[in-house]
Amino acid sequence: MEKVIIDADKCKGCALCIEACPKKCLILSDTFNKAGYRPAVFTQKDACISCGFCFQVCPDIAIEIYT
Amino acid sequence: MKKIFSRPESLTPAPHLYCAGCGHGIIHRLVAESIDELGVREKTIAVAPVGCAVFAYDYFNFDVTEAPHGRPPAVATGIKRVLPDRIVFTYQGDGDIAAIGTAETIHAANRGENITVIFVNNANYGMTGGQMAPTTLIGQKTATTPFGRDAKRDGYPLHLCELLATLKGVAYLERVTVYNPKHIFNAKRAIKKAFQNQIDGKGFSLVEVISQCPVDWGMTPLDSVAWVKDVFIKEFPLGVFKDI
Numbered sequence: 001m002e003k004v005i006i007d008a009d010k011c012k013g014c015a016l017c018i019e020a021c022p023k024k025c026l027i028l029s030d031t032f033n034k035a036g037y038r039p040a041v042f043t044q045k046d047a048c049i050s051c052g053f054c055f056q057v058c059p060d061i062a063i064e065i066y067t
Numbered sequence: 068m069k070k071i072f073s074r075p076e077s078l079t080p081a082p083h084l085y086c087a088g089c090g091h092g093i094i095h096r097l098v099a100e101s102i103d104e105l106g107v108r109e110k111t112i113a114v115a116p117v118g119c120a121v122f123a124y125d126y127f128n129f130d131v132t133e134a135p136h137g138r139p140p141a142v143a144t145g146i147k148r149v150l151p152d153r154i155v156f157t158y159q160g161d162g163d164i165a166a167i168g169t170a171e172t173i174h175a176a177n178r179g180e181n182i183t184v185i186f187v188n189n190a191n192y193g194m195t196g197g198q199m200a201p202t203t204l205i206g207q208k209t210a211t212t213p214f215g216r217d218a219k220r221d222g223y224p225l226h227l228c229e230l231l232a233t234l235k236g237v238a239y240l241e242r243v244t245v246y247n248p249k250h251i252f253n254a255k256r257a258i259k260k261a262f263q264n265q266i267d268g269k270g271f272s273l274v275e276v277i278s279q280c281p282v283d284w285g286m287t288p289l290d291s292v293a294w295v296k297d298v299f300i301k302e303f304p305l306g307v308f309k310d311i
Binding site (some may be wrong): 001003005009010012013014016017019020037050052053055056057058060061063064065066067 | 068069070071072073080082083085086087088089090091092093096233247248251254281287288289308
């Protein structure tokens with residue numbers, strides 16, 4: 001199971017989480033979600049420290065963090 | 068694996084209708100987390116404004132009522148006086164609290180009503196398409212000030228916290244922002260304190276949250292948080308204005 005789970009259909013691709021991530025674990029997807037946004041995708045599974053900064057800045061509460 | 072951060076119980080799973088990058092979603096979560104942590108969800112009543120947060124009843128998982136434009140402090144006064152054991156708070160934007168609702172806000176504060184006010188300041192009228200609000204900065208371009216706000220024609224930005232700090236009935240005033248995680252943690256502390264004050268019966272508590280409005284400012288979400296940091300909070304300095 002991954003440390004960061006992103007609800008791709010809730011995400012609006014604002015990229016605030018990508019800016020906030022201290023380990024640069026997130027990128028924007030190349031594909032679109034149901035609403036036509038490019039959602040954030042969790043990529044660097046080993047680098048993530050579960051700090052929760054991406055959850056803190058997410059305006060759509062689309063992120064869940066596990067440790 | 069253990070879940071450490073997820074949607075608080077006081078928020079419903081409904082997707083937000085706010086624009087991408089809007090600060091409202093963050094502030095909703097901070098309010099919901101504070102209420103969960105204080106264990107008062109079952110006896111909380113929110114008063115929603117007219118403005119972007121008008122659909123707050125869809126997002127909050129507790130009782131929410133709606134007030135006419137600018138009048139949430141008056142409606143909250145009535146609810147709190149009839150049901151004094153409930154936790155009553157208003158959630159308002161700058162067009163609501165600082166323009167059409169100035170009188171209700173000032174008198175509720177001056178009476179020292181034991182309510183909590185969450186004031187979201189994004190320097191324009193968001194819902195109607197980004198017109199000039201009393202809090203719009205000098206020189207800021209909006210739909211109704213296309214060449215920037217001119218003090219001679221449009222007046223100066225209204226600083227509500229500084230204005231209310233002179234009133235004896237006010238217990239707590241703080242201005243915070245939500246443009247990065249550090250400030251979000253600080254905003255959470257301030258919002259929780261404003262609710263704790265109400266539980267302790269201290270009186271009128273208001274937290275002003277400086278928030279980004281990317282679409283109406285004509286910026287990307289990342290540019291809008293940079294503008295909050297570099298320009299907005301220079302005009303509206305953060306800090307505690309009153310705490311008794």
